[in-house]
Amino acid sequence: xxIIIKEDYDQICEEAVKIIHRAWKKKNDLVLxxxxxxxxxxxxxxxxxxxxxxxxxxxxxxxxxxxxxxxLKENHPQSFAYxxxxxxxxxxxxxxxxxxxxKGNPEDIDRHCQEYEEKIKxxxxxxxxxxxxxxxxxxxxxxxxxxxxxxxxxKTLAExxxxxxxxxxxxxxxxxxxxxxxxxxxxxESKMIILxxxxxxxxxxxxxxxxxxVTASVPASILQLHSQAKIxxxxxxxxxxxxxxxxxxxxxxxxxxxxxxxKKK
Ligand code: PGA
Numbered sequence: 413x414x415i416i417i418k419e420d421y422d423q424i425c426e427e428a429v430k431i432i433h434r435a436w437k438k439k440n441d442l443v444l445x446x447x448x449x450x451x452x453x454x455x456x457x458x459x460x461x462x463x464x465x466x467x468x469x470x471x472x473x474x475x476x477x478x479x480x481x482x483x484l485k486e487n488h489p490q491s492f493a494y495x496x497x498x499x500x501x502x503x504x505x506x507x508x509x510x511x512x513x514x515k516g517n518p519e520d521i522d523r524h525c526q527e528y529e530e531k532i533k534x535x536x537x538x539x540x541x542x543x544x545x546x547x548x549x550x551x552x553x554x555x556x557x558x559x560x561x562x563x564x565x566x567k568t569l570a571e572x573x574x575x576x577x578x579x580x581x582x583x584x585x586x587x588x589x590x591x592x593x594x595x596x597x598x599x600x601e602s603k604m605i606i607l608x609x610x611x612x613x614x615x616x617x618x619x620x621x622x623x624x625x626v627t628a629s630v631p632a633s634i635l636q637l638h639s640q641a642k643i644x645x646x647x648x649x650x651x652x653x654x655x656x657x658x659x660x661x662x663x664x665x666x667x668x669x670x671x672x673x674x675k676k677k
Pocket of ligand 1: 448449450451452544545546547550551552
């Protein structure tokens with residue numbers, strides 16, 4: 413795991429965009445896995461700006477959404493399909509046929525989840541999966557106790573997740589209790605994973621994910637087993653890490669290691 417501690421939210425978004433941009437330059441038909449929520453908004457905003465400056469082109473990019481509320485139609489303002497369209501897709505030149513979302517109202521849920529998995533495989537897998545993290549350590553909607561090898565499926569939202577997300581709904585009774593989410597096993601097959609976190613309210617989950625044991629009780633802790641996982645967090649989210657100085661030291665010296673390796677070639 414690479415732990416990158418930045419000053420603030422703006423800087424973590426900048427860092428994530430730099431990595432996405434670099435990945436796109438290497439592979440224009442990049443397959444991205446994308447989350448919703450408050451955290452990735454700054455990333456989408458910056459990617460749109462890059463597109464407007466003609467520094468990135470999404471015409472060959474393929475995207476998969478990480479999760480969706482069950483029971484909400486695509487055009488419901490709180491659906492994740494709507495969020496992605498409003499905050500990202502409608503501002504860039506991604507092709508309609510290259511956008512894959514989990515549906516909130518599929519006819520056959522199991523078949524829909526299975527087909528989503530197959531679709532991911534058919535495009536060669538996800539190159540770069542972006543993740544947020546819940547205060548309870550969830551990734552996607554894989555709540556604590558989710559199997560660490562789970563695939564795309566229905567999940568029941570944890571009470572704390574419903575509570576946190578209730579701010580987006582006028583009527584509390586309208587908040588979905590169930591969702592579809594890529595599984596932890598699905599996420600772990602991505603070639604690279606970036607997890608973003610900002611703010612004090614994420615600091616406990618971040619500390620447990622990075623420094624605690626790998627456990628289904630903290631789903632994000634599974635990233636310790638991924639060879640290309642980058643955890644990009646601001647100082648507040650990093651505030652409870654016990655080895656913060658060490659991570660900063662490693663990050664600071666990374667350039668030097670790269671220079672050394674370049675010279676050896
Ligand atoms: P947030 O959500 O970005 O809105 O904090 C993250 C998550 O729940 O995964």
